[in-house]
Amino acid sequence: MTTRTLGVVMNGVTGRMGYRQHLVRSVLAINSAGGVALPTGERVLLRPVLVGRSEAKLRDLAGRHDIPDWTTDLDAALADPANQVYFDAQVTSARVGAVTRAIEAGKHVYAEKPTAETLEDAITLAKTARAAGVKNGVVQDKLFLPGLLKLKRLVDGGFFGRVLSVRGEFGYWVFEGDWQAAQRPSWNYRAEDGGGIVLDMFPHWHYVLENLFGRVEAVTARAVTHVPGRWDEAGGRYDATADDAAYGIFELAGGVVAQINSSWTTRVFRDELVEFQVDGTEGSAVAGLRRCRVQHRSTTPKPVWNPDLPATEPFREQWQEVPDNAEFDNGFRTQWEMFVRHVAAGEPFPYDFAAGARGVQLAQAGLLSSTEGRRVELTPIDFGGEA
Known part of the structure; x- marks a missing residue:
């Protein structure tokens, strides 16, 4: 059995959700179990590269988990060709800019929801990722x-x-x-x-x-x-x-x-x-x-x-x-493994940025409904050739 390593830039993991669910219970847990198994029998280990604004928080977090790679310079992390995936768990207001930079750097992108604050930005992200040919996904835990x-x-x-x-x-x-x-x-x-x-x-x-x-x-x-x-x-x-x-x-x-x-x-x-x-x-x-x-x-x-x-x-x-009838793993980890197989083996991943944009559409329609006191219909989104 052979293994390979996938560099993953993780932005926003000093926050509660990014740290507990995505870093500890997903990425580090996957590595502790020997990596993500591919259909070929190969396994993929993840090398997290921690990114954030606080050098002190990053140093402390990296030290606690023996993670050698961390930086406050997102562009430097994206410039490393060994880092093939970018993950974003920042505050929502910072997500579009950082994800766009990752797409422009040719990285596959995986992000927490919502993918953007506005439907216009969410659609733009989906179209930009599709045009760049990078694999993309949104957390739907x-x-x-x-x-x-x-x-x-x-x-x-x-x-x-x-x-x-x-x-x-x-x-x-x-x-x-x-x-x-x-x-x-x-x-x-x-x-x-x-x-x-x-x-x-x-x-x-x-x-x-x-x-x-x-x-x-x-x-x-x-x-x-x-x-x-x-x-x-x-x-x-x-x-x-x-x-x-x-x-x-x-x-x-x-x-x-x-x-x-x-x-x-x-x-x-x-x-x-x-x-x-x-x-x-x-x-x-x-x-x-x-x-x-x-x-x-x-x-x-x-x-x-x-x-x-x-x-x-x-x-x-x-x-x-209703009986379990199965063993249920952490939902965040399960979806991480699906996205890694999507990147490394081309397996289907339906929870892409288009799905993320539809979620933002519902949020925006809900706020409009509340503001105007009326029922709001949702129309199919045109992502350029697909509805």
């Missing part, structure tokens, strides 16, 4: 969660019959940062820095809905800023200029209606931080990050509305657990 993998298994197996509706609840209380430290970075709450829950979460909901239930054709949404003032990492108060909650109705091809609430200002009273209930003519399912439970039409009880008597039916106990 929730597709690889155990709960959603089980849900997709039910869809593919015809469990639901005709799907009628999807109802999603996502969120938790993010502390303001004064009397308890916030568990999300402060830029998330500043629109001028690319923050906002619509831009953050609607691209997630787009690829979940698109890949499991159908193309999103229209959206009606209300985005709000429930908490107007927060405290940043240095303890200073700032005005929250971005939305921290959004309530959306999504109309899908085939008549499916999805309702999803997204909030950083809600307290959790459910089994997981995100849950989707899918109702169909033949059965229903409730899926979270890991669990998925079902109720078939043959075992559906017949409750009767009577507000004068206490409920005695054990509703939760009337659902059946």
Whole structure:
């Protein structure tokens, strides 16, 4: 068995998500397991080159994980021909410029979502990458969660019959940062820095809905800023200029209606931080990050509305657990391995910058719907020869 090494420039890994999920639980975990296996039997090891603005943070991070290559000079990292892949997990507002430079340097590009703050920029990135002939991908990690993998298994197996509706609840209380430290970075709450829950979460909901239930054709949404003032990492108060909650109705091809609430200002009273209930003519399912439970039409009880008597039916106990039937790896790592095989062996990778642009389109339509108080239709995007 032979191995080869692929240099990967990783920009933004000093941040929480870039560090925990992409560097530690994906790239370093892949190397610890002996690399990514290719169909030829060859294995690919990843050589991370850490890039960021803070020399002190990079030096500390590299020292903790024995990573020899790090720099604050992105152009120097891109100029090295041994570095064939560029990965971006920066703040959204910095992504387009850096990814464009990587494409111009001839690197294959993989990026966190959203790929851009505006649909125009997201489309430009997709077209630029296609014209340059570089492989490109966007992170769509929730597709690889155990709960959603089980849900997709039910869809593919015809469990639901005709799907009628999807109802999603996502969120938790993010502390303001004064009397308890916030568990999300402060830029998330500043629109001028690319923050906002619509831009953050609607691209997630787009690829979940698109890949499991159908193309999103229209959206009606209300985005709000429930908490107007927060405290940043240095303890200073700032005005929250971005939305921290959004309530959306999504109309899908085939008549499916999805309702999803997204909030950083809600307290959790459910089994997981995100849950989707899918109702169909033949059965229903409730899926979270890991669990998925079902109720078939043959075992559906017949409750009767009577507000004068206490409920005695054990509703939760009337659902059946969907078995794992497989081993589920970290979703970020799974998609990293797919992208590496895409680059090294030419295997298909459907989650490209065009898919990323469709996610940005939904976010932009959601914000427009909220601002103008109306339903907004989504039209197919022309990427130059493909819709």
